[in-house]
Amino acid sequence: MTILTPTLELACELIRRPSVTPVDEGCQALMMKRLEAAGFALEPMRIENVDNFWARRGSEGPVLCFAGHTDVVPTGPVEAWQNGPFDAQVKDGMLLGRGAADMKGSLASMIIAVERFVVDHPNHKGAIAFLITSDEEGPALYGTRAVVERLRARNERLDWCIVGEPSSTTLLGDVVKNGRRGSLNGKLTIRGKQGHVAYPHLARNPIHLAAAALAELAAEQWDAGNDFFPPTTFQISNLNSGTGANNVIPGELSALFNFRFSTESTEEGLKARVEAILNKHGLDWHIDWSLSGLPFITEPGELLDAIASSIQAVTGRTTEASTSGGTSDGRFIATLGTQVVEVGPVNATIHQVNERVLASDLDLLTEVYYQTLVRLLA
Ligand SMILES: [Zn+2]
Numbered sequence: 503m504t505i506l507t508p509t510l511e512l513a514c515e516l517i518r519r520p521s522v523t524p525v526d527e528g529c530q531a532l533m534m535k536r537l538e539a540a541g542f543a544l545e546p547m548r549i550e551n552v553d554n555f556w557a558r559r560g561s562e563g564p565v566l567c568f569a570g571h572t573d574v575v576p577t578g579p580v581e582a583w584q585n586g587p588f589d590a591q592v593k594d595g596m597l598l599g600r601g602a603a604d605m606k607g608s609l610a611s612m613i614i615a616v617e618r619f620v621v622d623h624p625n626h627k628g629a630i631a632f633l634i635t636s637d638e639e640g641p642a643l644y645g646t647r648a649v650v651e652r653l654r655a656r657n658e659r660l661d662w663c664i665v666g667e668p669s670s671t672t673l674l675g676d677v678v679k680n681g682r683r684g685s686l687n688g689k690l691t692i693r694g695k696q697g698h699v700a701y702p703h704l705a706r707n708p709i710h711l712a713a714a715a716l717a718e719l720a721a722e723q724w725d726a727g728n729d730f731f732p733p734t735t736f737q738i739s740n741l742n743s744g745t746g747a748n749n750v751i752p753g754e755l756s757a758l759f760n761f762r763f764s765t766e767s768t769e770e771g772l773k774a775r776v777e778a779i780l781n782k783h784g785l786d787w788h789i790d791w792s793l794s795g796l797p798f799i800t801e802p803g804e805l806l807d808a809i810a811s812s813i814q815a816v817t818g819r820t821t822e823a824s825t826s827g828g829t830s831d832g833r834f835i836a837t838l839g840t841q842v843v844e845v846g847p848v849n850a851t852i853h854q855v856n857e858r859v860l861a862s863d864l865d866l867l868t869e870v871y872y873q874t875l876v877r878l879l880a
Pocket of ligand 1: 571604605638667668
């Protein structure tokens with residue numbers, strides 16, 4: 503029987519609660535109990551079917567907020583796991599279980615770091631806050647986005663936010679995320695006229711009509727990126743047309759596409775340029791647009807400096823600030839004018855069967871969070 507460190511013990515307790523989105527299964531109650539004992543004022547915010555909470559210790563600014571999610575993605579085939587996905591075990595130095603990396607390990611590290619910090623610095627500067635949701639992996643409508651709207655409505659100011667998403671690539675702290683690209687989806691429909699392939703003059707083939715326009719969209723340079731972002735990319739993910747018969751010209755073509763965009767482009771600008779290309783080719787088109795996230799960036803400053811020097815002190819590593827990867831809840835928090843940085847464990851097995859992290863990495867992460875608190879609020 504291994505004796506677990508406080509961080510690992512709490513991580514195991516969280517993993518044993520099978521909180522598949524949007525269910526919380528008591529994870530937040532467990533966190534809130536610990537925070538209340540550490541002097542936090544609690545504010546549970548259940549919105550529709552989603553449990554969230556806001557907690558704060560201290561009435562002054564600046565505010566350092568820890569943000570994250572208690573929900574996890576589904577397990578996939580349970581029989582493919584070495585141990586049950588919700589058994590939570592430390593074996594051969596690895597913590598195994600759904601959520602070990604994304605992101606119950608980080609939640610445990612945050613709680614333990616904060617508990618230690620308030621014991622060591624009971625009269626710390628400013629305030630410490632927590633913004634926790636149980637819907638990050640799902641539709642994310644009533645999670646962080648909705649909590650942020652409530653905070654905005656009452657002018658709650660968040661200066662700095664650390665999101666516990668698993669940002670590291672191969673070693674703890676090698677990468678932190680100081681921004682994310684924006685994501686814009688489009689469903690394009692191009693209308694032609696159905697007919698017999700032997701009588702093309704009586705039909706209009708939407709595949710032929712679309713081909714040149716799609717090629718131009720695929721070849722377009724949208725921007726050149728900047729110091730923080732790679733160039734904006736455009737990808738077609740689905741392309742459908744045809745009736746299945748080889749003697750029928752179809753009446754319609756549809757395509758799904760996505761932009762991952764830098765701060766050099768805007769939602770409106772990208773839409774206008776796509777529409778101009780379609781119009782140039784004289785197409786009868788329609789697009790349903792949906793924006794899944796605006797880009798955000800936290801430029802070097804107090805928060806990034808405090809995190810980078812804490813990582814250096816704890817691990818000896820020089821961290822790299824990156825904006826790669828998918829979207830995260832950081833995009834909602836950044837709209838409050840907050841500096842947002844994601845700092846968490848290695849993401850190599852997230853969302854996979856046998857999700858795991860190096861157990862000692864979670865103790866290092868606790869230390870990184872602790873030292874960041876010291877640098878900003880002691
Ligand atoms: Zn996550």
